[in-house]
Amino acid sequence: MKIARATPMFGDFSRTFLVILNLSFATMLIAAPSGPAQAQTYQITTVEINGNERIEDATILSFLELSPGQGTTAAQLNDAFQRLQRSGLFETVELVPAGNRLIVNVEEFPTINRVNIEGNERLNDEALLTVVQSQSRQVYSPSRAEADAAQITDAYAQSGRITATVQPRIIPRSNNRVDLVFEVAEGAVVEVDRVSFVGNRAYSDRRLRRVIASKQAGLFRAIIRSDTFIADRIAFDRQLLRDFYLSRGYVDFEVLSATPELTRERDAFFITFNIQEGQQFRFGEITTTSDLTEVDPDEFQEVNRIRPGMVYSPEVIETMITRMERLAVEKRLNFIRVEPRITRNDADLTLDLEFAVIRGPRVFVERIDIEGNATTLDRVIRRQFRTVEGDPFNPRAIRDAGERIRALNFFSTSDVNTREGSAPDQVIVDVDVEEAPTGSLGFGVSYGAEAGASFSINFSERNFLGRGQLLSFSIDTGSDNQDTNLRFVEPAFLGRDLALGLAARFETTDAQFADFDTEEISFSPSLEFPVSENGRLRLSYRIAEDTLSDADDDLSPIIRRDVGSRITSALGYTYIYDTRATGLNPNAGVLFRFGQEFAGVGGGQEYIRTTGLVLGERRVAREEVTLRAAFEFGAQESLSDNSRITDRFFLGSRRMRGFDGDGVGPRDLDSEDNDALGGNYFAVARFEALFPVGLPEEYGITGGVFLDVGSVWGLDDVNGTVGEDQPDGIVDDEFKLRSTIGFSVLWDTALGPLRFNFSRALISEDFDRERSFDLTISTQF
Structure with missing residues (x-):
């Protein structure tokens, strides 16, 4: 993207060209070889620097990397010239060798007085300035301004406005300062006009559209934003389709392609998923084996709930593995892993499943590091782990903890990963989260032929004070009744999976x-726990x-x-x-x-x-x-x-x-x-x-x-x-x-x-x- 400016750009390409031409011409005139050609050298003893105001001479000399008194070739001067240009500190650079002197003429880039965004309505300044690297009191850099314009454009693309354009401009101020202005043309929202599927036989287009996150534009397209086209959502849709088919036994399912096609008017997209379903498989023979003397395979087989003839599903296998590994913990068998081994039978479309109870590596959890939780307390995240520091490392338990963290719905993103700790037998668990809004304020209206119209207002905070607690308040009022409710829930009372609830009501x-x-006022405490x-x-x-x-x-x-x-x-x-x-x-x-x-x-x-x-x-x-x-x-x-x-x-x-x-x-x-x-x-x-x-x-x-x-x-x-x-x-x-x-x-x-x-x-x-x-x-x- 070319940078347009409110005033003529600082410097000129012709000046740089003349500098290079001057260097080449001086090289030819200073010494005309009488014998074989050899590299031109200069005996530079002093460096004279002109034009710098903020940048120290020592900084410029450090970029030159020249040693006064020693021979300097034309190639070395060219390298020095390139280093000064690439520093991003100067708008123009000129190197002029004059006898034993090197004259360095520079013109500094201006400093940024302030950064403004104009023309934006859908996205506010605060949201856009977070993606901008250029800041006030920094040296203006054209390349950085171009990159910032691209980031703002990407932000609009994420909100469905892929036709948005951003133009950076500079406005000169006094004392070699400029205002950097990003002029935004937001464009219109590009919707998903149609989602279609090719190759699906088992499930209709209607059913598959309910699976994916991309939605077709409906009657309320001016209000609904789930029908906005977002390119990154396509990859997520592919994974959703794969998970859907795998959970229903289609082990060979594949998304061959996902093609978004822009309409001729450039105001909507047609998305086509080309899929290959394959055949549906069911479970065949289910067995449990182990070579460990302390393990009784029959005991582990008893907790299995999979039966031959059931439709194959990876989620079902994961559930059974979790049951078996939980049984191992109850029997005080550490480092036990359950490994599913599948044998495919194409003749009858079945998958024989063997649960192999094996001993895993002796690895311990060194510590659990949590980052990104600006509001939520560490203990709210940490209690989702059934593992604490010093326990045997169980990869499945860590994955389950990651699922529980995501199920809290407190975070927009949450990643749980592991890395090697201070020793090969130690593992560090890294939890990276990004906070999401957890409060809601709702207004409602309902109508019934008997009660007539009624109105409601409710407030709910699912992560009260970052403690993972629920606080809700609601008022429902109609033509002949009024109902007020206050509810508080502490989901981890006494640090256990024990939910303490307090509810008050006035009706x-x-x-x-x-x-x-009638009039009723009540108060009710409760305790809830899994059995x-x-x-x-x-x-x-x-x-x-x-x-x-x-x-x-x-x-x-x-x-x-x-x-x-x-x-x-x-x-x-x-x-x-x-x-x-x-x-x-x-x-x-x-x-x-x-x-x-x-x-x-x-x-x-x-x-x-x-x-x-x-x-x-x-x-x-x-x-x-x-x-x-x-x-x-x-x-x-x-x-x-x-x-x-x-x-x-x-x-x-x-x-x-x-x-x-x-x-x-x-x-x-x-x-x-x-x-x-x-x-x-x-x-x-x-x-x-x-x-x-x-x-x-x-x-x-x-x-x-x-x-x-x-x-x-x-x-x-x-x-x-x-x-x-x-x-x-x-x-x-x-x-x-x-x-x-x-x-x-x-x-x-x-x-x-x-x-x-x-x-x-x-x-x-x-x-x-x-x-x-x-x-x-x-x-x-």
């Missing part, structure tokens, strides 16, 4: 289901005060007897088992959650409350269709007084679509508004299938069908009395099944996910309150 409702108000590879257990305590007030006289007596305040003090536990992200099958997963709460540890409430959820999902039809089934239940057994309406279960649209929040369950038909009472028991089964609807995937629109079946039932006492003159209400609280069927339209927009549910009740009671349409909107900025 008020105003005639949400009937003509009465298995995919299971966690949470122990909790909750103390709460709930108040029911402003009950109308025509309300059901079963509700009016709950008027007043009640304190609940309860201990509880929750067991969670989740394989959706860590299971052996990438296309299927199970979530199981079961919990109980025991009230009566003080307070006025005594009951046992049990809730549970079982959810399974699987992708079928070449992973185009997602099938999901869930069964949820709850039961509350009162140990003293009758249950309160604030404690009983309701089936809203979140649990069962097609009905209002108070639309299903026991109801007092003798009351003026047929008041809903809720129930002590509920059970609901939900079945759902999500699938593409044929529209381009960049629109973000998918479809779904669902079937929900469930009921709410059971009261402690169907006759409520409030005073002697109040007649009893008669309520049918028997189990009565309801079911709904419907279809959904899901739209993943830039402003958040939208879901439109259209439903129809198949089985219902006459007094149920149905809802045929429901829309949920949530957004975060």
Whole structure:
């Protein structure tokens, strides 16, 4: 890139040319050889330096590297001339030999007064100045200014503006100073207009587009930036495709080429991935062997969960190796490594797998060095290692630690590498990270046909004060309710894998289901820890005060007897088992959650409350269709007084679509508004299938069908009395099944996910309150 200047450039090429011509001409005139040709020499005794203002004479002499009094050849003078030019300190250099004197005339480059960037709007000055090497009070260097302009151009290319141009200019100031100005023409964002694949048979283009990071421009291309073309993202996409196919058994998969093609208008790219899938392989025979006398292969084989016929996946092998090496540590077997040995059987497309338990080299971890964490404390990163200084070195354990560091989502980049320490049997682990934003501020709006519009604001910091702690605060307010939550989590309480949680809540409702108000304030500490590879257990305590007030006289007596305040003090536990992200099958997963709460540890409430959820999902039809089934239940057994309406279960649209929040369950038909009472028991089964609807995937629109079946039932006492003159209400609280069927339209927009549910009740009671349409909107900025 040629440098344009606001004023004529300092120096002139013709002057340099005349210097070289003068040297050559002087060489010919000083001595005309009468015999054979020989190199011209000069007897220089003194050096005269002119034109330097800031640069010391001694500095210039050091570049000349000449010895006064000794013979100096023309070649040596030329070398001296080149060294002065390459120093970058002078705009022009002139060497003139005059008898026994060497006259050095120089003109210094000016100093930079200040550095400015003009014309930039998308990227601010602070972001761009970080990539600029030229600084104020430095000597101006044209080559450095050109390099800085290239760096700014690259910064714009990373943000998708590959047509951006940067022109460095200098503006002269007094005292041989200049202002360096980078004039930026940002250009337009170049989008990815189309992503296509060649050679794919097992999976459609639609499915593969969901794998890669590059996205096609959609309806909200002015807002979404994931469709911006970034050249460096192509290499990442290639790796994502390879990981996707390998995890599904395609061991010969290869990306033959990835070609981005600029459109004729130069405003978009077409990206074409030429791939070769190969054949899908499955696991064949699985064995475990060892030549070590202290190792029993059968014990290691027992922890293996791979079965013949399963689709081959490197992730599954890594999981089993981790299990086996963990077993070795539990049995106090140091330096044990598990080496997978694979035998390929092309005839039946299987891979026989042998886990060889061997002894690795006797290497120890000397230390763990952490760099780049400007905010996050060292201990937050260090506790992701199961290895400490002095432990036997286990490469797999170090890789697992690197994965856990990346899973924190505290860093934009994180690299974990090893190098030799102070001795051959010592290893130093280097951790290099780069901080990323971990806080978020969200604003939301939602709409429901029952509750109307509601608004929310939430703040979350996932790395509070760099300690790895979670702090969140949210306020949700609607037409008839307000919910405020404060939550704090310390994930490594007492330096262990023990999460300490503190939660506080304040909720008020105003005639949400009937003509009465409620208020609840609660505080709940908890401890959560792992109990298995995919299971966690949470122990909790909750103390709460709930108040029911402003009950109308025509309300059901079963509700009016709950008027007043009640304190609940309860201990509880929750067991969670989740394989959706860590299971052996990438296309299927199970979530199981079961919990109980025991009230009566003080307070006025005594009951046992049990809730549970079982959810399974699987992708079928070449992973185009997602099938999901869930069964949820709850039961509350009162140990003293009758249950309160604030404690009983309701089936809203979140649990069962097609009905209002108070639309299903026991109801007092003798009351003026047929008041809903809720129930002590509920059970609901939900079945759902999500699938593409044929529209381009960049629109973000998918479809779904669902079937929900469930009921709410059971009261402690169907006759409520409030005073002697109040007649009893008669309520049918028997189990009565309801079911709904419907279809959904899901739209993943830039402003958040939208879901439109259209439903129809198949089985219902006459007094149920149905809802045929429901829309949920949530957004975060």
